[in-house]
Amino acid sequence: xxxxxxxxxxxxxxxxxxxxxxxxxxxxxxxxxxxxxxxxxxxxxxxxxxxxxxxxxxxxxxxxxxxxxxxxxxxxxxxxxxxxxxxxxxxxxxxxxxxxxxxxxxxxxxxxxxxxxxxxxxxxxxxxxxxxxxxxxxxxxxxxxxxxxxxxxxxxxxxxxxxxxxxxxxxxxxxxxxxxxxxxxxxxxxxxxxxxxxxxxxxxxxxxxxxxxxxxxxxxxxxxxxxxxxxxxxxxxxxxxxxxxxxxxxxxxxxxxxxxxxxxxxxxxxxxxxxxxxxxxxxxxxxxxxxxxxxxxxxxxxxxxxxxxx
Amino acid sequence: xxxxxxxxxxxxxxxxxxxxxxxxxxxxxxxxxxxxxxxxxxxxxxxxxxxxxxxxxxxxxxxxxxxxxxxxxxxxxxxxxxxxxxxxxxxxxxxxxxxxxxxxxxxxxxxxxxxxxxxxxxxxxxxxxxxxxx
Amino acid sequence: xxxxxxxxxxxxxxxxxxxxxxxxxxxxxxxxxxxxxxxxxxxxxxxxxxxxxxxxxxxxxxxxxxxxxxxxxxxxxxxxxxxxxxxxxxxxxxxxxxxxxxxxxxxxxxxxxxxxxxxxxxxxxxxxxxxxxxxxxxxxxxxxxxxxxxxxxxxxxxxxxxxxxxxxxxxxxxxxxxxxxxxxxxxxxxxxxxxxxxxxxxxxxxxxxxxxxxxxxxxxxx
Numbered sequence: 270x271x272x273x274x275x276x277x278x279x280x281x282x283x284x285x286x287x288x289x290x291x292x293x294x295x296x297x298x299x300x301x302x303x304x305x306x307x308x309x310x311x312x313x314x315x316x317x318x319x320x321x322x323x324x325x326x327x328x329x330x331x332x333x334x335x336x337x338x339x340x341x342x343x344x345x346x347x348x349x350x351x352x353x354x355x356x357x358x359x360x361x362x363x364x365x366x367x368x369x370x371x372x373x374x375x376x377x378x379x380x381x382x383x384x385x386x387x388x389x390x391x392x393x394x395x396x397x398x399x400x401x402x403x404x405x406x407x408x409x410x411x412x413x414x415x416x417x418x419x420x421x422x423x424x425x426x427x428x429x430x431x432x433x434x435x436x437x438x439x440x441x442x443x444x445x446x447x448x449x450x451x452x453x454x455x456x457x458x459x460x461x462x463x464x465x466x467x468x469x470x471x472x473x474x475x476x477x478x479x480x481x482x483x484x485x486x487x488x489x490x491x492x493x494x495x496x497x498x499x500x501x502x503x504x505x506x507x508x509x510x511x512x513x514x515x516x517x518x519x520x521x522x523x524x525x526x527x528x529x530x531x532x533x534x535x536x537x538x539x540x541x542x543x544x545x546x547x548x549x550x551x552x553x554x555x556x557x558x559x560x561x562x563x564x565x566x567x568x569x570x571x572x573x574x575x576x577x578x579x
Numbered sequence: 580x581x582x583x584x585x586x587x588x589x590x591x592x593x594x595x596x597x598x599x600x601x602x603x604x605x606x607x608x609x610x611x612x613x614x615x616x617x618x619x620x621x622x623x624x625x626x627x628x629x630x631x632x633x634x635x636x637x638x639x640x641x642x643x644x645x646x647x648x649x650x651x652x653x654x655x656x657x658x659x660x661x662x663x664x665x666x667x668x669x670x671x672x673x674x675x676x677x678x679x680x681x682x683x684x685x686x687x688x689x690x691x692x693x694x695x696x697x698x699x700x701x702x703x704x705x706x707x708x709x710x711x712x713x
Numbered sequence: 714x715x716x717x718x719x720x721x722x723x724x725x726x727x728x729x730x731x732x733x734x735x736x737x738x739x740x741x742x743x744x745x746x747x748x749x750x751x752x753x754x755x756x757x758x759x760x761x762x763x764x765x766x767x768x769x770x771x772x773x774x775x776x777x778x779x780x781x782x783x784x785x786x787x788x789x790x791x792x793x794x795x796x797x798x799x800x801x802x803x804x805x806x807x808x809x810x811x812x813x814x815x816x817x818x819x820x821x822x823x824x825x826x827x828x829x830x831x832x833x834x835x836x837x838x839x840x841x842x843x844x845x846x847x848x849x850x851x852x853x854x855x856x857x858x859x860x861x862x863x864x865x866x867x868x869x870x871x872x873x874x875x876x877x878x879x880x881x882x883x884x885x886x887x888x889x890x891x892x893x894x895x896x897x898x899x900x901x902x903x904x905x906x907x908x909x910x911x912x913x914x915x916x917x918x919x920x921x922x923x924x925x926x927x928x929x930x931x932x933x934x935x
Contacts, residue, residue: 377867399914443908507875663757667761669768
């Protein structure tokens with residue numbers, strides 16, 4: 270089996286990369302994740318596997334990544350610092366590397382109060398930036414927190430998230446710089462609907478030389494309905510959906526809204542492709558993996574450069 | 580009944596109090612307060628515990644408090660007192676608060692009479708136990 | 714200050730049910746400041762419990778007393794003179810107070826009447842907020858005097874996260890975003906460059922490394 274990061278390879282070759290998100294099931298059936306993987310195969314370079322997203326108990330990201338790896342995809346292991354302390358996080362990095370998983374996305378995680386385990390302790394022993402730094406130390410220096418050496422370094426392409434739309438605005442770039450300084454090789458952003466604001470964030474990042482130091486992948490999410498658009502705008506923290514996007518969704522009949530959602534998404538991807546500082550897209554089609562192939566095709570990103578070698 | 584009242588309430592001078600006490604006899608214990616904001620839940624609870632079937636507060640009109648917030652504070656404390664007595668199984672109506680009206684001011688005696696009528700359906704308080712006993 | 718809130722009367726009644734002579738014991742320090750276990754609240758609770766007992770025909774004696782401090786031995790020993798007749802003490806001290814009284818009187822059951830909450834400050838009348846974790850390694854210098862461990866819902870030392878909106882926390886809009894506060898404050902005295910550094914993982918051994926913590930000061934000892 271190929272134990273190189275396909276995502277890293279695509280990006281380092283200067284190709285416009287495509288990743289997609291894949292949520293593990295609320296159950297133990299491996300076929301659910303394998304079916305999702307099948308839908309994505311050939312359309313993407315890497316598959317992000319969420320880690321108990323929205324603090325709801327699901328099949329572990331590590332196990333699901335391993336299943337996808339076996340099925341020939343290149344998984345991006347999402348890891349949140351909410352549920353594990355530094356002992357467990359580092360241990361899972363070693364385990365993931367041993368299983369041939371080559372990409373990790375280091376995240377804070379949604380607060381436990383939002384999920385189905387509001388009585389759980391929130392660990393938050395490391396924050397996401399510290400976690401990036403720890404993984405980099407393990408990979409590059411073979412050292413864990415506290416200074417002990419590893420007898421075999423893990424191999425990981427390290428990612429972090431960025432939200433160009435969150436408050437306080439004047440500090441988003443400082444935080445991005447810290448993530449990259451900590452060791453992030455690639456950055457996947459929050460869903461982009463407000464391209465103007467994204468572009469101004471991007472140019473601020475470029476001014477600080479950050480777009481040269483890490484690959485920026487713009488996040489997109491196809492809207493399923495006008496209701497979903499309104500919900501995300503009003504209820505999801507740090508989400509910026511301009512009114513004209515919502516109006517556009519409302520302007521088509523219900524049965525056409527999914528199609529319109531894909532159209533908007535394709536337009537966004539096409540515009541992101543034109544930005545030299547954007548090196549790829551990350552498609553988060555929430556419980557709608559079928560949409561990914563469609564978006565990739567319509568945006569002219571098919572076929573993927575390394576798909577036959579997966 | 581125990582009745583705590585703000586001395587800003589009309590016709591609530593010492594002479595009015597004495598007259599009212601004579602008229603009501605044992606049915607009413609009157610406690611003039613410089614400001615209703617001074618009434619604490621513990622005063623009302625002690626009254627209920629020791630002798631009263633009900634404990635009420637009369638405040639001066641909204642916005643007329645000499646101490647600015649005394650009467651609104653009294654209202655919040657009344658809510659707390661109600662929740663405490665409710666938690667031990669007493670009727671919430673055994674404590675209460677009347678705000679004296681600015682437009683239609685009534686005398687202390689008239690207000691006291693109204694409260695007595697309001698609570699007449701409550702009957703003896705189970706928190707007091709048999710007369711003379713404990 | 715250590716803050717607390719009174720437990721529901723129903724829960725307290727269940728805990729004291731086996732006892733006939735109960736001392737409700739207030740504490741005049743922190744929990745008086747936060748209106749949970751001071752003299753007033755002790756009198757209130759005792760009165761309510763007596764009424765409840767009477768309404769249920771329970772033959773119990775409930776009396777009250779408030780110490781200046783329940784967590785300091787020199788104050789707790791004032792109970793020596795009065796504790797004999799009681800077969801239980803319902804303490805309205807914080808968890809430390811409850812345990813100090815229990816330690817002093819091993820033969821008397823001590824029942825907690827409060828839920829101890831947090832280390833915090835009185836923000837306004839009737840409003841208390843958590844501001845300190847007691848982590849054993851104060852980092853406030855770095856963060857403009859605002860603690861991200863105690864006041865950021867995700868304890869982020871390299872914040873802010875991507876979830877705050879208009880300076881409010883994503884967990885609850887009633888919570889001000891600690892990182893917004895830190896940035897605003899550092900900005901006022903030109904300290905924002907401090908936040909370019911990556912703060913390393915917290916040394917939690919100062920809080921929980923050796924089990925329960927203890928401070929020994931020989932110069933203060935007898």
